[in-house]
Amino acid sequence: MKFGKQLEITANVEWRQYYVQYKKLKRLIKRVAFEIERGQRKQDKAEKKSKGYQSPGLPRPPNVVATDSVSLTASGKSKNKATSEANESTPLLSPPSDLNLENIAESKKEFWEMTNANIQSANDFYRKKVTHIAKIIKDFESMLRDDDNASHGHVSSKPRTMSHEADRGFAAIQDCYDTLVDLKQFVNLNHTGFRKIVKKFDKTTGENALDGFMKQLNREDFYSSNDIDNLIDRLFAITSKDKLEAGNIERRIKRQQGNQDSLFRKVKIAPFSISTVVFILLLVIPIPGEIDVQQRCLAMLVYITSLWVTEALPYFATSMLVPVLVVFLRILNDKRNPEVLLDAKSAAKEVTSLLVNHTTILIMGGFSISAALSKCQIELYIAAFLQRRFKKSPRTFLLAIMMMGLFLSMWINNHTAPVLCISVLLPIIRDFPQHSAYVKTLLIGLAFACNLGGMMTPIASLQNTLAQSYMEKAGIFVSFGQWMLIAVPFCTFSTILCWMFLLWAFDPSDVKYIPQIVYDQKQRVNQVHIAVVVLTMTTIVMWALFTFIAPTVGDMSIISLMLMVSLFGTGILSQFDFNSFSWHILFLIGGGNVLGEAVTRSGLLETLSHSLIKALPSGSVWQSTLFLCLLVLGLTTFISHTVASLILLPIIVQLSVEIGQPQIPVMSCALAISAAMGLPFASFPNINSLLVLDDHGEPYLQVNDFLKVGLVFSIFTVGLIVSIGYWLILVVLG
Structure with a gap:
């Protein structure tokens, strides 16, 4: 058994941080080897330059030193083996700094x-x-x-x-x-x-x-x-x-x-017990004005949310509990006859089918791209490129990662973009100290940037697509270009402000530079690399052009399936790659799907929405927009963006038509849905960052890390929407 595995199995779990950090030290050795190899390659290039060009069969010019005149030792020292007969005009090789000696010594x-x-x-x-x-x-x-x-x-x-x-x-x-x-x-x-x-x-x-x-x-x-x-x-x-x-x-x-x-080592007894007691009390104590099924749904919503927030159970285990409670509590009604509740058998069939939907398949497409890029080390090349550009400026590197997440979300939606960005980040963050404030800032910054990226185009997120569809039904037309004219400057500005806010909130000064990324320097482009790049770019282009090809493919998840058939069918990816997908993330999303359906079908969300909308102020369009955006933010914080858009947008469109100038509140609310970042379970970018694990299988982030900055920045973003965003909507849409 390899020592790393032996250490993982034998070590006292509670003392884990005090053992030799074997995996990290191995990565540092690989970095030393990488720098040595880079030095050798630089030396080889320098020697070739010193020889100059020779035609085959011609004698070597007498002023050129032999190939072995300089050799770089493994310890990073150069030995000059040139004889004294070498002509004084012999071209000199690169100085030691050019032979990477400084980087070797630093590693x-x-x-x-x-x-x-x-x-x-x-x-x-x-x-x-x-x-x-x-x-x-x-x-x-x-x-x-x-x-x-x-x-x-x-x-x-x-x-x-x-x-x-x-x-x-x-x-x-x-x-x-x-x-x-x-x-x-x-x-x-x-x-x-x-x-x-x-x-x-x-x-x-x-x-x-x-x-x-x-x-x-x-x-x-x-x-x-x-x-x-x-x-x-x-x-x-x-x-x-x-x-x-x-x-x-x-x-x-x-x-x-x-x-x-x-x-029960994974169960936090105290929060689990308190949450369970509150759940039982909400079930048995009558709430005035609440229908029985809605009261049961409210009890379940509070229970599941509290388990997620307190981390009383592993996140995905809590998600698996949702379908169980929905069936036991008889929350789902019959779609054809809403007054009738489904029996256990019918409800079980529905909730299990909801665990996997088109969003799940879309995310699996993102996992497939990530796995394919990893096979060819393409994500390492991207990470190495960013590291070279921002090595000595971790704060600028953070902004670059956020901008990358923002740009990718704009074209391939904010379900797929975070997966690709995390694959780029992983080789970097695993070498940072445990509990690093900089790692927390990177992961949360990426999540928030992808949430903002979900506002950028009608295809960047499902809520945007739905908003555009509902507006068209109401006679409000916003073109792809108009949407971008509003969202691109707004989101770019918001991302820069988010970057500044996170630097202030976390003060990530524990990292002074971005470490060298180790990759195979001898790897050459082959057919697999070309196939992966072509398939990836084709998929991204199809996602970006989905509006035009929708009559043919029907849904973006079908594009994901086409990609997966290509990657797995040709053998680029294997069944082992499929088995290594982050299934805990997929089940977490599946649980959110079931929860959203339960809140919808029970009538609870509609009741809450209508009761709040009754308080809608009768003043100006701006006041109504502010109220609706705050309402959207409050509800979307506790349920997924997708579910909130499905329920709230039709109501908001209807109210906005009555208010006048409906394009302003509807567009503002569509942006506000993506602004809900207070809890990690409201959006996929948040979930994706939350579930990134370190060498010991422990998450870098806790729910409290999101609460620390998420609620504040969500409110701040809504403030930007009803100020800068409101002005942009007026200018573009009139």
Whole structure:
């Protein structure tokens, strides 16, 4: 078994951050190798230049140095092997800086800095644990001495002072022993990991650093100290050695088999319990003016939202709960006869069919493009291009990523664009520190930019397509070009403001530069590369021109299926690539689809909308637009953009016609739907960023990260819509 896998399986999950960061260090070694290879390639080019052009069969000019005159060693040093006979006019090779020596040295320095930081982290954690356990054992020993003195008729002269752990009796002793056993394994795993990673470094660079490194490592506290053995001996003096060892074996067996505690390790008991109690109360306590089915739906909506917000269950597991509750609570009505509720069998068929719809297939098309680009390392080339341009300016790099997400969303919709952008970002963010503020800013910035990109064109998001359709039915015509004249300047300006806001909110100063992207420098363009690029560009063009080809293809998801047939049918992608799709994201979206359908079919959303619309002010068009945009923002924050557009837009169009100048409030509300970014579950770009995982399978973002900035920026964006956006709509549409 490879050590990385062994470390993942064997390591104590709660101590994960203190182990050697083996995967990150391996990536740093690859970066060193990348820089060395780049230096060799630069050297080869320099040597070819020094030779000049020679026709076949002609002797080499005497002033040209032989090919082996300069060689770049793995350690990054150049050795001049040229003989003294070389003519003084011989062309010189590139200076060391051109041979990439500086970058090689920087990469090596970064590797050793991270290695030393890992060692320091292991040392600090080791000392903390040993000190804590030593205190507990000392308390037990003091207690035993006092008891022994009391049994001989003596009274201790000092009050008994014991830590809370000492009061727990033998269980505390067993915990101490188990922790020491784990700590011993922690020491051995780290020692092995550091040895293996430096050995790999030597193999890659041709250096011989291992011997000196191991001498230093063996002197580190966490390895050289005998504290663990001494503390275990003191525990054996307190209680039976056999009993402690038996208890430890039992604990390990339970850990492997999965005991009651580990069964619920992903459940946050307190928020889950509170949410469940509130759910039951909403079900049983009558709400004045609410119809029974709507009350049940409201209870479910509050329950699911609270589980998502508190992360009481994994997100996709909560989504899977939605169809179950919809069936059990009998929320769906019959489409042909809305007064009749569906029985369990009919409701089950409907909700399971809703888990996968055209949006799901569209996103799978995005996953397919991402997988195909990854096969050819195209996403690495894009990431490397951006890294070269913005290496020393992480803040400008953030803006570039946001603009890329904005532009792609404009043409290929904001369901597919985030998937492609994340595939570009992953090689970069995995080398940043854990809990990095910059990573949070990058992922949230991309999500917000793609949300704004969803406003840019009628095909950028489903809500735009629906808004255009409903307006045409009401006799309001907004062309593709007019939409862009309004949305492109507005969204570009909003994205720049969003960038500035995120920099202020997160202050991502923990990253000073964008690390080098490692890719295969020897890779040549082949038929697979050409096929992937052609298929990808064809799909993107078809998505962009969907308005014109809709009578033929019917839906954008059909274009996705055509792409998938091409990629999987030709063998560019395999069944293993299909199995590796982010199915948890797809089920999260599926749960949102079912929730939206339940809120719609129960009549709850219409009731809430009409009750709020009754309060619509009777003043100017601007006042009505402001009220409607705030209403849209409030409702769309808790349900998906797509569902909100399906329900709210027909009502808004009808009201806007009565107000006069209907194009202004309808267009403003269409933009406001995409502005709802407060919760991660309202839009796919938010979901996509939320579920990006680090090396340990942990998410970079939490719901609180979205709440911190999402609600504020959503309100701010609506403010921009009813000011700058309102003026643009007046200018373009009159």
